[in-house]
Every structure is written in C-alpha cells, then in structure tokens.
Amino acid sequence: xxxxxxxxxxxxxxxxxxxxxxxxxxxxxxxxxxxxxxxxxxxxxxxxxxxxxxxxxxxxxxxxxxxxxxxxxxxxxxxxxxxxxxxxxxxxxxxxxxxxxxxxxxxxxxxxxxxxxxxxxxxxxxxxxxxxxxxxxxxxxxxxxxxxxxxxxxxxxxxxxxxxxxxxxxxxxxxxxxxxxxxxxxxxxxxxxxxxxxxxxxxxxxxxxxxxxxxxxxxxxxxxxxxxxxxxxxxxxxxxxxxxxxxxxxxxxxxxxxxxxxxxxxxxxxxxxxxxxxxxxxxxxxxxxxxxxxxxxxxxxxxxxxx
Amino acid sequence: xxxxxxxxxxxxxxxxxxxxxxxxxxxxxxxxxxxxxxxxxxxxxxxxxxxxxxxxxxxxxxxxxxxxxxxxxxxxxxxxxxxxxxxxxxxxxxxxxxxxxxxxxxxxxxxxxxxxxxxxxxxxxxxxxxxxxxxxxxxxxxxxxxxxxxxxxxxxxxxxxxxxxxxxxxxxxxxxxxxxxxxxxxxxxxxxxxxxxxxxxxxxxxxxxxxxxxxxxxxxxxxxxxxxxxxxxxxxxxxxxxxxxxxxxxxxxxxxxxxxxxxxxxxxxxxxxxxxx
Numbered sequence: 004x005x006x007x008x009x010x011x012x013x014x015x016x017x018x019x020x021x022x023x024x025x026x027x028x029x030x031x032x033x034x035x036x037x038x039x040x041x042x043x044x045x046x047x048x049x050x051x052x053x054x055x056x057x058x059x060x061x062x063x064x065x066x067x068x069x070x071x072x073x074x075x076x077x078x079x080x081x082x083x084x085x086x087x088x089x090x091x092x093x094x095x096x097x098x099x100x101x102x103x104x105x106x107x108x109x110x111x112x113x114x115x116x117x118x119x120x121x122x123x124x125x126x127x128x129x130x131x132x133x134x135x136x137x138x139x140x141x142x143x144x145x146x147x148x149x150x151x152x153x154x155x156x157x158x159x160x161x162x163x164x165x166x167x168x169x170x171x172x173x174x175x176x177x178x179x180x181x182x183x184x185x186x187x188x189x190x191x192x193x194x195x196x197x198x199x200x201x202x203x204x205x206x207x208x209x210x211x212x213x214x215x216x217x218x219x220x221x222x223x224x225x226x227x228x229x230x231x232x233x234x235x236x237x238x239x240x241x242x243x244x245x246x247x248x249x250x251x252x253x254x255x256x257x258x259x260x261x262x263x264x265x266x267x268x269x270x271x272x273x274x275x276x277x278x279x280x281x282x283x284x285x286x287x288x289x290x291x292x293x294x295x296x297x298x299x300x301x302x303x304x305x306x307x308x309x310x
Numbered sequence: 311x312x313x314x315x316x317x318x319x320x321x322x323x324x325x326x327x328x329x330x331x332x333x334x335x336x337x338x339x340x341x342x343x344x345x346x347x348x349x350x351x352x353x354x355x356x357x358x359x360x361x362x363x364x365x366x367x368x369x370x371x372x373x374x375x376x377x378x379x380x381x382x383x384x385x386x387x388x389x390x391x392x393x394x395x396x397x398x399x400x401x402x403x404x405x406x407x408x409x410x411x412x413x414x415x416x417x418x419x420x421x422x423x424x425x426x427x428x429x430x431x432x433x434x435x436x437x438x439x440x441x442x443x444x445x446x447x448x449x450x451x452x453x454x455x456x457x458x459x460x461x462x463x464x465x466x467x468x469x470x471x472x473x474x475x476x477x478x479x480x481x482x483x484x485x486x487x488x489x490x491x492x493x494x495x496x497x498x499x500x501x502x503x504x505x506x507x508x509x510x511x512x513x514x515x516x517x518x519x520x521x522x523x524x525x526x527x528x529x530x531x532x533x534x535x536x537x538x539x540x541x542x543x544x545x546x547x548x549x550x551x552x553x554x555x556x557x558x559x560x561x562x563x564x565x566x567x568x569x570x571x572x573x574x575x576x577x578x579x580x581x582x583x584x585x586x587x
Contacts (some may be wrong), residue, residue, distance in 0.1 A: 118327025249430025
C-alpha cells in the first residue's frame with residue numbers, strides 16, 4: 004500500500020524491492036530481522052488474526068443462546084442463511100452506496116489531484132494541506148456539520164425549494180442523497196492523496212511527446228495520463244470503498260430507516276440486541292465479500308504497487 | 311474577450327481544483343460559524359438556520375462548561391499518546407526488518423501488515439469485542455489502547471518503509487568503513503535520516519487514534535472511559551453541547567497553524583539553500 008501515501012521526498016523509489024545486498028556483517032545474524040518483527044507481529048496476530056478467528060467461531064454459535072446463559076458451539080452454519088434472509092437488503096445497499104461513493108470520489112478527486120500535481124506550481128504544498136484539512140477536525144463533528152447544512156430549514160433545502168427542485172415538503176436528510184453525500188465528503192481525501200502521488204510522478208514531457216505526435220488533449224489524457232495514474236486510482240478506490248462499505252456514522256446521522264447500512268445493523272445487533280452469532284455472521288460475510296472483491300479488482304486492474 | 315477566453319482555457323483545471331478544495335472546507339466553515347452561535351430555544355446545535363443565529367463567545371470562553379467534555383478530551387489525548395508511542399516503536403521495528411533484511415516469511419509479513427488496512431473498521435471492532443468478551447477482559451482503557459495500537463501499526467509501517475526505502479544502503483557501509491560500529495552507524499547516520507518518516511508516522515498514528523470512533527465504540531462498552539468521539543456520539547440523544555464546535559474549531563485552527571508554519575519553514579530553508587548554492 005506504499006503508493007497510497009505521498010512521501011515527503013516524493014522520490015518514487017520502489018518501496019518493496021529488497022536491498023540489493025544486505026550490509027555486510029548483518030547477513031551472519033539471521034535472527035535479527037525476526038527479533039525486530041516479533042513484537043509488532045505478535046501484537047497483530049494476537050489482536051487481529053486471533054479476534055477474526057474468534058469472530059468466525061462466534062458466527063457458528065448456537066443462535067438460541069444469550070449473554071446470560073452463554074453460547075454453545077453448535078456449528079450452526081444456518082446462521083449465515085438467517086443473517087442473509089434478515090439483512091440482505093442492507094448488505095446489498097451498503098455495497099451499492101459504497102460503489103456510488105467510490106465512483107463520485109474518483110470523478111471529484113481526479114480534477115483536484117490533477118490540478119494540484121500538474122497545475123499547482125508553488126501552491127502545491129498549500130493545496131495538499133487543504134486536502135487533509137478536514138482531518139484536523141473530528142470525523143463525527145464533520146458529519147454533524149453536514150447534518151446542519153442539509154437540515155430541513157438549512158440553506159441547501161431552502162435554495163432547492165426556491166428553485167422548485169424540491170417540493171414544499173421535500174427534504175434531504177434521511178434520503179440516500181444525504182448518506183452518499185456524507186460518505187463522498189468523508190472519503191474524498193483518501194482518493195485525492197494516492198491519485199496525487201501517482202500524478203505527481205507523471206513526466207510532463209510524455210504529454211508534450213503526445214502533443215508532438217498530434218494527440219489532442221482528450222486523446223493524450225486517455226492514452227497517457229490516465230493509464231499512468233492507474234496505480235493511484237486503484238489505491239484510492241480501495242481506500243474509499245472498503246471503509247465506506249462498513250461505515251455506519253453517515254447512515255446513522257444523515258440517513259433514515261430506509262437508508263440503513265450493514266454497519267448500523269452489525270452495530271445494533273452487537274451492542275444493543277446482543278445477538279452475537281448473527282452479528283458475527285454478518286461481519287464475516289462483510290469481510291469475506293470485501294476480500295473477494297478487492298482480490299478480483301486488484302488482479303484485473305493489474306498493479307503491483309498497491310500492496 | 312479573446313484573452314479572457316485563453317486565460318480560462320489555461321486555468322480552468324486549476325480553478326476547478328480550487329472549487330473542490332472549497333467544498334472540502336464547507337463543513338469546517340460551518341463548525342467555525344456554529345462555534346460562535348448560541349442555540350436558541352427551537353434550535354439545536356446542529357441546525358444551520360441563517361435567520362436564527364445568535365452571536366456568543368460563551369462556547370469559546372467556557373469550553374469545559376459542558377459536563378464531561380474536557381474529561382473526554384483528556385482521555386483521547388492520553389490514549390492517543392500511548393497508542394502513538396507503542397505503535398510507532400513496533401511499526402518502525404517492522405519496517406526496518408522489511409526494508410533492510412531478507413528473510414523467510416517476508417511475503418507473509420507484508421500480507422499481515424496489509425490485512426488490517428483492507429478490513430472495514432466495523433469488522434475489527436466486532437472481532438476485538440468477541441475476543442475481549444471471550445477472554446473476560448474488562449472493557450476500558452486497556453482494551454481501547456490495544457485496539458488503537460493494532461490499527462495504527464500498519465499505517466506506521468507503510469509510512470516509515472517509504473522513507474527507509476529511499477535511503478541509500480551504501481550510507482551505512484560508508485559509516486562502517488569509517489570505523490563506526492553497527493550501532494553507531496545506526497544511531498548517527500540511519501536514524502537521523504529516517505526521523506522525518508518516523509515523525510510523520512507518529513503524527514498519522516496520533517490523528518488516527520484521536521479521531522477513531524467505529525472501533526472505539528465497540529471496545530469501550532459501558533466502562534465510561536469515553537474518548538472525545540465517544541462523548542459526541544453519546545450526547546447525541548441529550549443534544550450535543552455547542553462547546554463541541556468550539557473544541558473542534560480550536561483543534562482545526564491549531565493543527566492548521568502548525569502545518570502552515572512547517573510549510574513556511576521548509577520553504578524558507580529551501581530558499582536559503584538555493585541562495586547559498
């Protein structure tokens with residue numbers, strides 16, 4: 004995922020290439036790398052791999068158990084069928100919302116990243132600061148702020164009513180539009196940064212060469228700029244799609260009952276209803292779906308720089 | 311007219327970029343505006359009604375006036391600090407191993423680093439909660455810290471790795487040719503050069519930890535160890551105190567000032583370098 008973060012130097016050195024020759028005197032001590040890895044990897048194994056395994060186990064617990072009586076391991080694969088029957092609407096809706104969010108993010112982020120990387124000139128760094136500026140306030144506060152902007156008496160609704168796009172009872176909150184708008188806003192920087200990183204490496208002389216070969220601006224964009232920025236598009240897509248699928252903050256604050264996403268379902272199943280088996284099954288389904296989609300996507304988009 | 315058209319043809323991408331940047335600032339501007347607003351009787355903190363704004367400085371002068379707000383900020387800072395220190399150390403060690411050594415299991419390590427970044431937060435939250443319940447570990451400070459360190463490590467590794475990989479391995483050899491011990495070469499040559507990467511990773515880790523809500527919501531439980539995002543979420547029902555906007559605005563202004571100051575410093579330094587050479 005090295006391509007995701009624009010490094011300060013921007014040297015563009017291949018990050019994953021192992022050193023050509025390890026410094027002399029280090030080759031002898033083979034245990035050194037393992038000693039360096041051990042603490043961090045153990046942390047990840049204990050608090051990422053083991054819990055996911057535990058979650059998988061919990062998804063097969065007896066669905067009739069409860070927190071008070073405890074859960075028995077009954078290998079209830081039927082939990083998955085139950086979970087699908089109950090919540091496939093929210094599940095598919097989340098994937099759909101995340102897809103729209105990602106597409107809109109690409110469409111908005113591309114011109115922004117291009118403007119910074121190619122046309123930014125001396126304003127480049129300042130504009131980059133602007134891209135990460137939303138992170139300086141809290142995620143929840145930003146989303147609440149959108150709630151205020153899109154509120155029924157807020158300026159956006161008033162304006163849309165005035166130009167008769169919305170009827171007199173029309174509203175934006177609790178609609179799909181509000182949820183997706185919130186998701187797009189919150190994940191846009193994650194699309195801009197990797198796109199910027201790959202556009203920044205773009206050699207302007209290639210565009211001049213394309214012009215010399217009588218390519219118009221559209222053709223040289225489609226045949227030179229776009230293909231060369233694909234690693235950025237791929238990385239940004241992952242950074243946008245994955246968190247958007249599991250998000251429940253936007254759906255909860257900006258949406259209504261008809262825009263509930265799978266994250267809200269999992270959250271309330273776990274923390275409110277305490278229905279661990281079904282909630283775990285939903286989580287496992289979500290993770291598996293995303294891993295499959297990501298694997299397919301990365302192998303078709305065909306860039307190695309992502310991982 | 312013609313020259314105006316040409317100017318526009320030349321600049322339209324840049325102007326579009328500026329408009330998009332403006333869009334990113336819209337909610338921040340609203341938070342700043344609302345931080346000076348006294349919510350009226352029929353007005354809650356998060357309604358933007360230009361006909362119903364009442365200027366006040368109370369939210370700024372009396373930030374801790376909202377019960378629990380400053381306690382939650384303090385918790386967020388403590389958790390953020392501990393998680394940053396731990397994850398930066400663990401992640402930096404991993405990136406040194408990955409970049410400077412060849413060993414069996416490199417691919418598996420890379421996958422293990424990548425997986426947490428490819429997993430939706432909600433899955434990590436649910437799985438950690440299952441683990442903690444199974445292990446009968448009481449939810450609270452410790453479980454939040456464990457979770458935050460876990461999801462920060464990968465981002466630290468990626469950031470430090472990018473910096474390390476740009477380093478010339480011959481620098482260390484040169485140092486050792488000049489009779490530096492491996493430890494001296496590391497401490498006096500490599501570490502200072504990697505430091506910007508480590509600092510960037512630490513900043514990233516702190517902001518990830520400070521702002522995390524989805525995972526924290528699962529591993530806090532009813533312990534009452536509510537971080538700042540948890541405080542906001544929790545006061546949703548009672549109504550969010552307007553001071554939250556002042557705190558968020560202050561956070562924004564302080565970080566923004568720091569980053570801009572850093573930018574100006576590098577710009578001045580590079581200008582000086584250009585002048586001397």
